[in-house]
Amino acid sequence: MGKKEGEEPEHGEPAQFDPSFNGPLKKRSCTDIICLFLFLAVILGYIALGILGKKSHLSLRDKPNLFYFDILKCATSVNVMASALNGLQCPTTQVETNGTPSPLLHSFLTDTAPSFLLRFVGLVIAMLVSMLFLLLLRFTAPVMVWLLIIGLGFCVAGIWHCYWEYDQYRLQGAKISDVGFTTNVKIYLQVQETWLAFLIIVSLGEAVILLTLIFLRTRILIAIALIQESSKAIGHMMSALFFPLFTFVLLLICVAYWSATALYPSTCPFLKNGCSFCSFQSFNSSKYQDCASARCIFITYNEEGLFQRNLFNLQIYNAIAFLWCVNFVIALGQCTLAGAFASYYWAFNKPGDIPMFPVTGSFMRSLRYHVGSLAFGALILTLVQIVRILLEYIDHKTRSAQNACARFILCCMKCCLWCLEKFIKFLNRNAYIMIAIYGKNFCVSAKNAFKLLMRNIIRVVVLDKVTDVLLFFGKLLVVGGVGVLAFFFFSGRIQAPGNSFSSQNLNYYWMPIITVVFGSYLVAQGFFSVYSMCVDTLFLCFLEDLERNDGSIQKPYYMSKNLMKILNKSNKAAK
Known part of the structure; x- marks a missing residue:
């Protein structure tokens, strides 16, 4: 059914042009x-x-x-x-309550001083790499995204492998009904139904990727x-x-x-x-002899x-x-x-x-x-x-x-x-x-x-x-x-x-x-x-x-x- 006249659309009206708007408003009042x-x-x-x-x-x-x-x-x-x-x-x-740390804790505390400088250098390197990665995304983002999508698109090889395994076990007559329930997962990889399920899942994933690229x-x-x-x-x-x-x-x-x-x-x-x-x-112990009571x-x-x-x-x-x-x-x-x-x-x-x-x-x-x-x-x-x-x-x-x-x-x-x-x-x-x-x-x-x-x-x-x-x-x-x-x-x-x-x-x-x-x-x-x-x-x-x-x-x-x-x-x- 269509919208009645004067009724707001389901997801609101689009924003209207405002000639005075040029970014975050300067004139505003306290809210809530x-x-x-x-x-x-x-x-x-x-x-x-x-x-x-x-x-x-x-x-x-x-x-x-x-x-x-x-x-x-x-x-x-x-x-x-x-x-x-x-x-x-x-x-x-x-x-x-005498403040003596445990041996593990004591060893960890003694390791702090000699490794402090290198740990600090490691954090500085992490900061520099993070900044460099973000600043270079303007150049690398298209390459990374398309390489990832193309790489996922090579699911064709996976589809062929699943079909080949399914065909081999189908010819051997290996069915899941012959196996029944077992805790050995490797047994399920030797029946045709398992590889048929893998084939369907990988094929659906490939179809989703192709439709994503197209539409x-x-x-x-x-x-x-x-x-x-x-x-x-x-x-x-x-x-x-x-x-x-x-x-x-x-x-x-x-x-x-x-x-x-x-x-x-x-x-x-x-x-x-x-x-x-x-x-x-x-x-x-002996250190409490002065306080026997x-x-x-x-x-x-x-x-x-x-x-x-x-x-x-x-x-x-x-x-x-x-x-x-x-x-x-x-x-x-x-x-x-x-x-x-x-x-x-x-x-x-x-x-x-x-x-x-x-x-x-x-x-x-x-x-x-x-x-x-x-x-x-x-x-x-x-x-x-x-x-x-x-x-x-x-x-x-x-x-x-x-x-x-x-x-x-x-x-x-x-x-x-x-x-x-x-x-x-x-x-x-x-x-x-x-x-x-x-x-x-x-x-x-x-x-x-x-x-x-x-x-x-x-x-x-x-x-x-x-x-x-x-x-x-x-x-x-x-x-x-x-x-x-x-x-x-x-x-x-x-x-x-x-x-x-x-x-x-x-x-x-x-x-x-x-x-x-x-x-x-x-x-x-x-x-x-x-x-x-x-x-x-x-x-x-x-x-x-x-x-x-x-x-x-x-x-x-x-x-x-x-x-x-x-x-x-x-x-x-x-x-």
Whole structure:
């Protein structure tokens, strides 16, 4: 049935031309003020909670012997956040308080000094390789994408092999009915039905690739052109690559404050005598001869004060506030980068019309006008994450009493919540882009972004997959290359000229390798997250450009000449 007159189309009206629009709006007002005040109130309460926890902790100074819970037991549980929600109570009594580390831990600490310089060099190499990869994508992206597609297109050889195997076993009369059920997987590779299934699967994959090349060729070219344009944008604003360092510092502050706030109220007072050490395993050793009458007695928590009676509720508040702050910091970083890259796209003459300090300007706009909107989006994501954590906690506590039906229901619920969290992150990301450009509140921005993407759903899917493939190979290049280089250095297979470091000085050479690989992944993730945000921002701007403008003198396109060439469009020159 057709639409009634005056009724909005299913996915909204296309964006209309606005002669005054030339990039992120300068005149804007504060958005989602109610959520802003709510977020500020939670932050003030969070600060007060930290002060109360610190005050409670200082009240134990008159007790010279304290027994703290073993944090490693909590950290290695199924869910760290579930442990935080459980109150972080004293779960074990196997802690030496004399500060002597275990032999493995001691060897690891002694390996830190001689390998520190090489590990730092490895992280610097990871940073340089990541930057070089992103800057060169404008030249290598088309080659990499088409080589990958052509390589996948050589499934013909796989089809022939599957058919040959199927024909051989068919002639031998090897059927799956003769085998039945067995745990030996190799047996199933000797029946004709297995190779027939492989033949069907590979043939369908080949058909999908060929249809993609035939019908989605233009959209693949658009995705490649946007990736190249993103590489150019980053080249013109290199400061954007280092902005994740600021976000990382804020996240570290959030984690450190959450840890301190969670640990302070969870200390357990013990002993009122004068012994300096307390160990249940070695309490009768000779070093305690001067304290023969000392005893380790568990006294329990103080339940007299208001703070102690509500300890569990305060830990829940601590967890919720922590997740909200973390999600807000990530949202602030995404909105800042989106505003900077949007200012690049909507600069008609690039790079001359790009504003000075685009990252700083976008950051100040986000802080001044849109803290409430960013907090709103972060709150929605936090609520979903809290439900996921509670579900994991319930699953962990009731696992021994679950039957097959209950496990299946819990698994389905966790899967649905995981999908919901992914969708919320996707929607928030695009909503922040719209907020950075137009300065509207979160709900309006999310609605406009979602409808814009739905009007171009095929382009969205193609761009997302092409970008994911390129960034995956980029991360593999950085992490794998630096990891192999670290292995050769720390195992002593190669020696840097003039370097006094020797692998024989290390107790466990694989420990610095693991730290270098993990650090390289974090470095690559930080740089590539900037690039991914740039691609998404330029893509939304590109879709708006197509809807707003037509290439005339009054409404010229802002897209690159390469994109206009792919779409067979052009700007009319003024006479």
